[in-house]
Amino acid sequence: MPTRRRAAGRKEGHVARRAPGGPPQAFAETFGAVASNVERVVRGKPDVIELVLLCLVAEGHVLIEDVPGVGKTSLAKALATSIDCRWGRIQFTPDLLPADVVGGSVWNRATGAFDFRPGAVFANLVVGDEINRASPKTQSALLEAMEERQVTVDATTYALEPPFMVLATQNPIDHDGTYPLPRSQLDRFLMRVTVGYPGRASEIEILDRNDSDVFDALEPVATAKDIIEMSDIARAVHVAPVLQGYLVDLAETTRRHPALSLGMSPRATLALQRVARARAAASGRAYVVPDDLKALAQPVLAHRLCLSPEARLQGARAGDIVDDVLRRVPVPTATPGR
Structure with missing residues (x-):
């Protein structure tokens, strides 16, 4: 359940974090383990995987932009599966409402009061597929969550648990039925990366495997606590x-x-x-x-x-x-x- 704060706009202290869990060498070992795990799904793209992982550890959000079919969603899903934490997926469409993203108050007949029902953004890793297909109003619902790591609904602010990262994908070629991201939202993304087509050897390997089997065999190699400690180590560099x-x-x-x-x-x-x-x-x-x-x-x-x-x-x-x-x-x- 989301952590609740008393009122919108009230300033509270930062969430206490543990001291760095080890030197950069320990960081590098965990980083390499997660990268290798993701590469079991996304073949031949170590540089792209490294950038997305750096974005996660640096407590940022990443926009993965490329043509259809090159593995944008697979990359996001593989990263989320490689970390033992809560993750969610939002399929952005023109009829998606802001409440579907951040949540809303629902009347509880048993208690005679409104209960807050968290939206899809209440996860550690949020995969936002085709973000430019949502209306500007729905896109803007992500702004507070991405920048402040909190959501305000009905004058009550709910904190998002760390680590928190939005991995959004979009297709820059297909403009029909899309809404360009406003500059204010683009600026919330720490990085924008492209996946690109695989090399010849990697594509042959992709043809020779069963994608469902790859994801079924994928196991977490790190925890949310590991990522938080890695962020602490990076902050001290x-x-x-x-x-x-x-x-x-x-x-x-x-x-x-x-x-x-x-x-x-x-x-x-x-x-x-x-x-x-x-x-x-x-x-x-x-x-x-x-x-x-x-x-x-x-x-x-x-x-x-x-x-x-x-x-x-x-x-x-x-x-x-x-x-x-x-x-x-x-x-x-x-x-x-x-």
Whole structure:
């Protein structure tokens, strides 16, 4: 059952968390075990699996965007199955109501009072299939949950138990009957990733197996408690001041870039630092290096940038601008302090 808070808008202390459960090496071992388990289903996509796992540990949400049939939903389902926690699925459709997502009050004849019935968002991992098929009103119902990790219904706020992650999928090709995600909601996603087509060997392996058997044989290799402890470890990873300066330089360069009408916000800067810490821990390090930031810039930043009208007419893409910004900003040469 959801944890209930007394009234909407009332500030309460953060939920107490345990101290980090081990060094980055222990983090890396658990991270690798979950990644290997997911790869039993999603073959030939270790980089994509790594990004989604980093997003989970960094306490973010991920938008998986690609054409139909490449394994978006399978990836989300495999991750949810690999962790022994509560997970739910929302099939977004035009007639889906906000109450279906967050829940609502239902009259109880026996008690003569309204009882709160939790919606599908009350889970640790929420798979939102084809999120752009829901109406803007229903999409916005996710905003508070994604940002605040809580839901407010009838002036009462209910906390969502950690870990909490939304794995949303959408098809960028089919526009009939869809509603583009507003920029405010896109910004709530820590990353946007694409799966892509499998390689030849991986596709032959997919043809040779039975998908139902693969999922039936999939067992959890980590718990919700493991993920919380991994998040604690990642949060403690050191980011040298020189790298924080590099982050700010990247942000300022996007804000002045002639092809952009909207650059990186402070939220984007914080997001990149947060997931870079998780990548460092997954590599067994207690400190961030420049390559952590550069490797994650595309999935963390591209969907947050807004191209200028002139750049759109010229066919520019946000990903190209991210590459250009990385080339323009000098990489710190000093070794980050441990």
